[in-house]
Amino acid sequence: MTEYPLRPVGRVESPLTDLSAAPRQPDEGAPEAWLVFDERCLPALDGVRPGTDMLLLTWLDRADRDTLAVHPRGDAARPLTGVFTTRAPDRPNPVGLHTVHVLEVAGARVRVRNLEALDATPIIDMKPLLTPDR
Amino acid sequence: MTEYPLRPVGRVESPLTDLSAAPRQPDEGAPEAWLVFDERCLPALDGVRPGTDMLLLTWLDRADRDTLAVHPRGDAARPLTGVFTTRAPDRPNPVGLHTVHVLEVAGARVRVRNLEALDATPIIDMKPLLTPDR
Numbered sequence: 001m002t003e004y005p006l007r008p009v010g011r012v013e014s015p016l017t018d019l020s021a022a023p024r025q026p027d028e029g030a031p032e033a034w035l036v037f038d039e040r041c042l043p044a045l046d047g048v049r050p051g052t053d054m055l056l057l058t059w060l061d062r063a064d065r066d067t068l069a070v071h072p073r074g075d076a077a078r079p080l081t082g083v084f085t086t087r088a089p090d091r092p093n094p095v096g097l098h099t100v101h102v103l104e105v106a107g108a109r110v111r112v113r114n115l116e117a118l119d120a121t122p123i124i125d126m127k128p129l130l131t132p133d134r
Numbered sequence: 135m136t137e138y139p140l141r142p143v144g145r146v147e148s149p150l151t152d153l154s155a156a157p158r159q160p161d162e163g164a165p166e167a168w169l170v171f172d173e174r175c176l177p178a179l180d181g182v183r184p185g186t187d188m189l190l191l192t193w194l195d196r197a198d199r200d201t202l203a204v205h206p207r208g209d210a211a212r213p214l215t216g217v218f219t220t221r222a223p224d225r226p227n228p229v230g231l232h233t234v235h236v237l238e239v240a241g242a243r244v245r246v247r248n249l250e251a252l253d254a255t256p257i258i259d260m261k262p263l264l265t266p267d268r
Contacts, residue, residue: 003139004193004256009226041226043202046216054218057229059138068177082180084188084260092143092175093258095191095229122138124227126218 006059008122009044010037010108017119032103035110035123042108048126050105056098057125058117063094096121099129140193142256143178144171144242151253164250169234169257171242182239182260190232191259192251197228230255233263 014033035056037045048054067090069080083091100112148167169190171179182188201224203214217225234246 002256003141004195005137006140006227007137007199041202041218044216044218044226046203046214047219048216055231057227057231061138065141068175069180080180082178082182084175084178085181085262087261091259092178093140093191095259097189097191097231097261122136125225125229127221127231128219 006122006124008059008124009041010035010123012036012058012115012117012119012121012123014115014117014119014121016117030114030116032111032113033115033117035100035112035115035126037108037110037123039108045105045108045110048102048105048110050102052102053129054100054102054112055127055129056096056100056112056115056117056123057127058096058098059122059124060089060094060096060117061122062118063089063091065090065092065094067091095124140256140258142193142258143175144169144257146170146192146249146251146253146255146257148249148251148253148255150251164248166237166245166247167249167251169244169246169260171244171257173242176242179239179242179244182236182244184236184238186236187263188234188236188246189261189263190230190234190246190249190251190257191261192230192232193256193258194223194228194230194251195256196252197223197225199224199226199228201225229258 070088072078104111204222206212238245
């Protein structure tokens with residue numbers, strides 16, 4: 001089957017470096033982080049404003065792409081369930097979906113609150129959370 | 135920069151075949167569609183139930199990946215704005231994000247309401263809309 005190449009547009013800079021220390025949900029204590037976009041992407045960032053919520057899409061590059069079913073929250077007492085009904089990072093195409101709150105925009109660097117992604121995680125896209133316009 | 139290969143897990147079957155006829159937002163008249171997953175993904179679908187809302191991630195394979203700024207809704211009277219503040223399909227990594235309502239699950243085929251993706255669009259992931267579990 002055809003493959004499509006994802007080309008990261010930036011990287012996450014975060015104090016989170018350890019999978020086992022990463023919170024399972026952002027409201028469980030995710031730290032602040034910087035989204036460091038490539039300079040060539042500056043025009044794509046035009047209009048990003050502090051104080052707004054955005055959807056960030058990442059590539060969870062440390063995930064296992066062969067996993068099709070998991071025990072939710074890694075709890076072996078819970079029955080195996082298909083990854084498409086969970087937010088588990090292990091899945092055929094490990095796209096991470098994060099709602100982040102923008103604190104600061106400095107050129108191609110964007111500081112955000114509530115990001116549970118590990119340091120150096122590739123960024124693949126960002127979208128507005130609410131605006132219906134396209 | 136490193137590239138990552140997206141491997142589609144299925145395709146959209148939809149009466150929508152024409153970009154110009156595609157609704158800009160799902161509440162503007164998107165038809166029913168079938169999500170046709172690869173048979174090998176059946177375990178990943180375990181737990182998907184009719185009557186639930188899901189997030190569907192697609193690869194908008196007809197998008198222009200070199201576009202960094204657009205006129206919202208294609209309206210030239212509106213100022214150019216960075217694609218990361220719009221839902222425009224043209225963007226460096228054209229991942230489509232759709233909230234769909236599951237009507238029927240038949241093996242690896244899932245019938246949904248409210249999908250504005252074109253026929254044959256590659257499916258890359260599906261996630262629960264609300265469940266916080268992972």
